[in-house]
Amino acid sequence: MRLPRFKYLGPETLDQALDLLNTHKDDAKILAGGTDLLVRMKKGLLKPKALISLKALNELSYIKKQDGYIKIGARTPLADIIASDLIQKEARALFQACEKIGAVTIQHYRGTIGGNILQDNRCHHYNQSDFHRSGRQACHKDGGKICYAREEADRCNSTCQSDGATALMALGAGIILAQKGGKRTVDLTDFYTTDGIMPHAMESHELLKEIIIPVQGGQSAYHRLAYRSAIDYPIVCAGVFLKPSQKNEIADARIVVGAMSRSPLFLAQASSSLKGKKLNDTYAFKKAADVSMDSAATFAVHNVGATLEYRCAMVSQMVIQALEQAAAAIKA
Amino acid sequence: MTTNISFLLNGDKISYEIKDHWTLLHLLREEMGLIGTKEGCGNGECGACTVIVDKLAVNSCLYLAIDVDGASIETIEGLASTNGTLHPLQQSFVDKGGIQCGFCSPGMIMSSKALLDENPRANHEQIKHALAGNICRCTGYVQILESVEAARDKGGQNE
Amino acid sequence: MNNLNPDTNREFSVVGKRIPKLDAAQKAMGRAEYIQDIKLPGMLFGKILYSKHAHADIVKIDTSKARALAGVHAVLTGEDVPKKMKMGFYKDNPPIKKGKVCSFRDEVAAVAAISPEIAKKALDLIEIEYEELPGIFDPEKAMEKDSPLVHEYHKSNVLNLPWKLHYGDVEKAEKESDFVVEEKFTTQWVTHCCLGTSGAIALFDSNDNLTIHTNTQIPSLAQKDFLESLKAMGLVNKRVRVIKPIIGGGFGSKLDTYAYEHISILLAYACRKPVKIMFDRVEEFKATSTRQPTVIYIKQGCDKNGKLTFRDMRMVLDNGAYTSWGATTPSVMMMPITSLYRVDNVRFNAKCVYTNNTYSQAMRGYGNPQATFAIESTLDMLAEKAGIGRVDIRRINRNQPGDITPQGFKITSCGISECIDEVEKEFAIDGPKEKGIGTGIASLIHVGGGARIYKSDGCGAILKMDDYGKVDIFTGGTDMGQGLDNITAQIVAEELGLYVEDINVVHTDTDVCPWDVGAHASRSTFVAGNAALGAAKKVKETILEYGSKFLDADPEDLVLRDRAIFVSGDPEKSMPIDKLLRKAHFSPQGKMLMADFFYDPDNENMGKEFKGNMSVTYAFGAHGVKVKVDEETGKVQVLDYVAAHDVGRAINPLLLEGQVYGGVVMGLGYALTEEVVTRNGQNMNANFRDYKLFTAKDAIKIKAPVVETYDEYGPFGAKGIGEPGCVPTAPAIANAIYDAVGVRIFDLPITPEKVLAALKEKKSATTEI
C-alpha cells in the first residue's frame, strides 16, 4: 500500500514549524507519529500537499511538573507516558488509557499523545478504502448530504475513540495551541466540537504544543471495554477523577465517557451527584453510573461494531469500575 | 520531491536518494530488495513489517523513509551472523515450532529482539505484551511465546 | 487394502522426533520467497476493478480513457473473456463479469500497466454505468417464490445439488425416543486471514505455453483449471506449469482457482508479458472467500439410558452469488452428522441458495465445525434433559474400533474414549461449580486417511538418490506452512536409514512433481506420506539387493541405519550408503537409484445416498475448556484449554502440536470474536482492526495431549491432523458458557453482547415466574 505524493517539510524549531503552518495552512498537515494520519492518507481520506514533520522538535517531548500542573509536550510518545512515574502516580487514568492503545510495538513508540487526542473520529462507513467509498453517494464527512451510520441523520455520527482524550478530559486537562506570534489555552471540554466532521476546534494554522493537567490532589482511573486485549479501539470507556475532602468525602468528581459519541462526554450531572458522598458509598457510585448511562445515551451514536443498546448498558459498568478503582486508590 | 538520506542498515552505512512519500517498508522491499520485511496489511494492524529503528520496534509501513535519516535500522536480514549462524532468537523460533507459514516470523522476531535487547529477563506477560501488535494466523502463538522464552533463557547465546 | 506399513512397534530414529520445520531457518532469516517477493524481468502489474453494487445491470462500460493512459498495456472487460472460461465446479463464475453484477466481489474490468500506481489510475478512469437491481441477502428469503433471482438463467436461487440422506427411520425413532431436543443454530462468515495475501504471476513462452506462479493448495487441479482456460482462449494442446512459491498460509483458501489467477492469464496473454496481480489486505478480505455460513435446524433424541436414537438435521447455506467448494461442504458435514457418536437413524438435507453475498470456499474443517457446533451443543442439552452427565452421554454413545457407521464409514482405529479421558484428567467436566466459571466438552470425528471427493484421492512421489547418499523427493503434496515437507523427509529418512538433512523435498513445481489431488481434508500426511513411503520402499529394496551382493549377506538380515547398511548381528559387516550408491552407479551396467510411487488410498467414492467409506481411517478428538463469564459485561475469558487428539502416530510431535494450537485458536476466533460483517452484501470490516483475530495478548495456554492409536494403514500409523483442531472449539466454548452462567448461545460468534442479552432474558424469565 502506497502513500499519495506529498512534500515533506522538516522544521528544526517550533517557530519554523509555525511559520510553515502559517504559509501552507489547509494544504499542510502536521505529522507526529503518523499512526493515524498516514493510515488515513493511504485510504485516500485526505491528501495534504505537504506534511510538516515534528521529528526534529525534541522541544515538544517532555513530561514535567511545574506551577501546579503536569505538563506534557504534544510530541511525547505514548511509551514515555506509560513509563512515567509522575503520570502513573498523579494522573493514573492517563497511564491506564495509554497502556491500552493499539499495541506496544506499534503505537506506543511512534504514536504521540498529541496525535492521540487529535486523531480523527472513526466510522465504519467512512474509514474504508477509497474504492469502497467511491461506489456510493458522499456522506457528510466526505462533503455530501447523507449518513450511512444513521439513516436520515442531518449530521455526521462518527465516533471519537481516542483513549487519551477521555482520560485527559476526566483529569480536567487543558491544551495549549500555538500559532505564529501567539498561543491560546483551551479546556479539553471546550476543545471538542461534537461535530463528527471537524471533531475539534483547532485552526489549520495552529499547532498543539502542550497538554496541561492540573494537580489537584485526588485520584483518577480509566476503564475500557474492547473485544480483544490489543489492536482494538474501545467500544465504551470511562475516565473518572475523585478528589477527597478532609472528611473522606468526595469534594469534587469528574466523570467522562468515551467512544460513545462524536467526542468524549463530560457528564456534569453524574459528576456533581457524587459531591459530598462518602468514598465507600457504593450506592452513590451505582446511581452516578446510572445517571451517566442515561446522559450518555442521549448523545450516543451507533457506529463502532457492538449495538448501541449494549454499549449504553456498558457505560454504567465502565463508570462504576473506574469509580471504584479511583476510590480504592484514594484509600490506599 | 527527492531527498538524500543516510542511515545505518544492519550496521552498514547507507546513503540513498528517496522520495518523500516512500515508507520505510517501501524503501526496504521495493527499492533495496530486502524482502525479509513483510507487508501484511500496510496499516499498522499486523506487525509483519516490524523493524527496529534506534532500538525500538516499529511498523515500517507507517514510518516514512525520510524519517530514518541519521537513524540506525535493524532488519531481519541483519540478525544471523555473516558465517550463517542464526541469532539465538531465530534459532529458538526454528527449534520450538515458532514458524509455520513464516509470513509473520520476521516481524515477530524483530519485536522479540527489541524486547529482549531492552529487557533480557522479560516474563511471559511482558512477552505477550510486546508481541501484541504482531498477528499470526498459523501458530495460535503458543510456540511463538515458547520460542521467545527459550531464547531469553539462553541469555542471548546459542546452545 | 494396500497396507504399506512396516512393523509399527519398532524403535524409530527419525519418525516421532521433534524435528524443526525444514524451511524454518530460511524463513527465520527472511530469505523465503513468497509471491509478494517475486519479480520477473519485464513484468507488468495487473489490477482488478470490482463492482460498486451488490446486484446491478451493467449498462455501459467505457474504457477508452484507461486505454489512453501512458503505461497501460491492456484493459479487459467481460467482453474479452471467452464464453467458456468459467470457474468453480458449478461453472457459474466467469473471471470478469459481463452484462450484470451479482455481488460486490464481482470483477468488472482489469488492467495491466508498468507500475501498480498506473494500473490503479487506469482503474479509476474506467467509466461504468450501472442500473441497480434489488438484492437478496438472506438465503431463507432467497428461497421464497417471489424473491429476485440472482441468476435469471438458473430459474431458481436454490442450487441443484444432491445434499440429502436418510438412514434408518428418523420419524419412528423420534416417536420412540424418551427425550428430544430441537433447536436452530446459525454460523457466520469467517475468513482465512492468511497473513500473506494472494497473488499470481502469469507468463507465456513463445509457444504460448503458460507458466503461472501462484499460491495454491491444488497444483494439479489448478493446472487442469488453467488448461481449461487456455482451451477456452483457443489455445489447445498447450502446457501449463504451476509453480508454487512459499505460501503465507492456506487453511483451505487456496483450494480452488480464483478470478485473479485467470485474469492474470488473460492479461499476460494480451500483453505477452509476465503480469503480476497482488492483493492488498482490503482486497484479500473482500475478494477471497469465506467459511460457508449456515442456518441449522437440528433435532436429536435419546432413550432413557442416554443412548442416541436419532439425529435429524436440515441446513440452509448462503451460497453467495457464485459457487465454489463452500457449496460442497455438506458432503463433509455428513460425516459428523452420521458418524459422530453412534446413532442409527439419521437424516440430513442441505440447500445451497444463491444470494448477492460473497461466496464461500473450503476452510479448515470444511463444514465440520458448523455441523459439530449444532450436534455437540444439543448433545449437552439432551444430557441435561435426560439427567445424564455430559461426559457420560458421550461415553455411552462413543464410536468404537470396528464400527461401521450408518454412512458406511469403517472405523479402524478410534481413540475418542482416550481423548475424553485426557480431557477429564485436566479438569472435571461434571465436577463442582464455582460462580461464573464453567467447563465444556465437545468431541469430533474427521477424515484422517484421505477423503475421496474427486475421481482420484491419490498422490505421486518420485524419489532419486545421488552418489553422495542424498535424496531428492518430488512429491505431489503441498506444504503451506503445515509441515508436509518434514513429514515427507522424516518418512523417507526413517525408511532409508538416513538423516532428515539428507532429504530434499521438492513440492513446488508441476513440471517435476507428480499429480496430487490437493492439500485438503487433512490428507497430506496420510496420502502424500504413504506415497513417499511407497517410493522409499522401492528404493530400499534395490539398496538391499546391492547390499546383499556387496556385503555377501541375506537381504533379510540387512538393516539401514545412520547412513549405512549393516548386517544385523554382525556389526563388522557394513558399508556407508553413499559408498554403496557409488558402487552401484560405477560398476558395469551401473545403476542410479530412483523410484516412483503413486498412492491412491483404498477409500470409496460416495455412492447412492452418500454411502461409502470416504476415508481409509478417521481422526477423533475431544476438547475441554474452562471459561469465566463476566456477568456484568458478558465477556468470556478462556481460562484453560485441552485439546486431545487421536492422531494414529505423531510423526513429528512438534509440528503436530503446532497444528493443534493453531487450529484451536482459529476455532476460538470462530467461537468468540471473528465475523465478516456485511451490510447489503458489502464487507464492512476488511481490516485487522475490525476483523478480530486473537492477538498474542489474547493467547492462552493450551494442552495438547496426543493419543496414539497406530492406524494400520497410516504411514507409520499416522492419521491426518491438519484440520481437527478447530472443529469442536465453538461447541466446547458454548457448552462451557452454559455451564458457567446457564445461558446457551445458538448464534456464532458468541460476543459479549449476545451473552449479556441472554443473561438478561434469563433473569427476566425467572423473575416473571
Ligand SMILES: Cc1cc2nc3c(=O)[nH]c(=O)nc-3n(C[C@H](O)[C@H](O)[C@H](O)COP(=O)(O)OP(=O)(O)OC[C@H]3O[C@@H](n4cnc5c(N)ncnc54)[C@H](O)[C@@H]3O)c2cc1C
Ligand atoms: C492498529 C492501530 C490501532 C490503534 N488503536 C488505538 C486505540 O486503541 N486507541 C486510540 O486512542 N488510538 C488508537 N490508534 C490511533 C493512533 O495510533 C494513536 O491514537 C496515536 O497516539 C496517534 O498519534 P500519532 O502521533 O501517531 O498521530 P499522527 O497520525 O501523527 O497525528 C494524528 C492527527 O493529529 C495531528 N497532529 C498530531 N500532532 C499534532 C500537533 N502537535 N499539532 C497539531 N496537529 C497534530 C495530525 O496532523 C493528524 O491529523 C491506533 C492506530 C493503529 C494504527
Ligand code: SF4
Ligand atoms: S457517521 Fe459521519 S463519516 Fe460515518 S457515514 Fe455518517 S456522515 Fe459519514
Ligand code: FES
Ligand atoms: S504491514 Fe505494517 S503493520 Fe501490517
Ligand code: FES
Ligand atoms: S506462521 Fe503463518 S502467520 Fe505466523
